[in-house]
Amino acid sequence: MTSQQLMKLVLEESEIISDKIKRLEQLSAQIEQANRNHLEQLKRADIKVDNSGVNRSVAELERVAEKAVKSIQTTQKGFNWMLYCASFCLISLFALVLIYKKGIETKIDIKEEYRKELSEKGQYNTLKDAEFYNKFWLWVDKNPNDSKELFREVNKMK
Structure with a gap:
């Protein structure tokens, strides 16, 4: 009431x-x-x-x-x-x-x-960057050998 x-x-x-x-x-x-x-x-x-x-x-x-x-x-x-x-x-x-x-x-x-x-x-990170990172980490999970080589190259660049 x-x-x-x-x-x-x-x-x-x-x-x-x-x-x-x-x-x-x-x-x-x-x-x-x-x-x-x-x-x-x-x-x-x-x-x-x-x-x-x-x-x-x-x-x-x-x-x-x-x-x-x-x-x-x-x-x-x-x-x-x-x-x-x-x-x-x-x-x-x-x-x-x-x-x-x-x-x-x-x-x-x-x-x-x-x-x-x-x-x-x-x-x-923008939405576009977030989508790229998601795709990147999916690629890393699917291609472990290629991703290890990529990480080595990136570490060399530093």
């Missing part, structure tokens, strides 16, 4: 919880308004009402809303922690890639400098 997917999941859950809290607050407000209206009617009717049940309902709804808010805060803290970790990992990965790339470039530069120095001194 990527950090973006995790972020989307957390945001969706947060939105769902926020919507539920809003609905609970609206429901609470509606219940409270309905209770007030009902109490006003009962007061006009001179009937005494025990509103302890309503108070318990309101208190319960408030506790539910507080728990939902705490849940959202906890989720948000976890999300922030995950975001910091993901950011740190991405920055570290980027730094490692840059270091690796710089190392490769440096190695290539060193090889090129060394190759140039060898070419200037005449010590570097």
